[in-house]
């Protein structure tokens with residue numbers, strides 16, 4: 001896990017906004033697991049969590065554990081952020097990660113120099129603990145590469 005963001009005098013990272021259909025995603029993150037919403041009718045994965053399947057509109061979706069491994073599809077280095085909770089984090093990497101299971105998600109790549117993150121880099125999930133009931137999936141560069 002990546003460390004807590006709590007720094008004296010700096011507001012903590014905002015907690016994720018929860019919804020009934022996204023709750024399993026956030027609960028799994030607290031447990032150190034990455035889960036993705038799955039449609040049992042058409043067997044598709046989708047991210048972010050929604051109340052229905054975007055392919056077939058089925059509305060009884062479940063969640064499945066995924067490997068947490070993926071490839072950077074796109075990335076940028078954020079060098080300014082007026083939000084006090086993020087101002088001390090700059091520079092940081094905002095990335096679109098294609099999970100090996102075929103789902104794209106937006107996240108941060110952490111614990112490395114921002115310049116080390118490139119399109120095509122292999123990454124694996126880690127979790128930033130916000131507080132006792134919230135954690136945010138992030139990624140680190142995968143030392144095993146492919």
Ligand SMILES: [Zn+2]
Pocket residue numbers: 039040041042043044053054055056057058
């Ligand atoms: Zn479906």
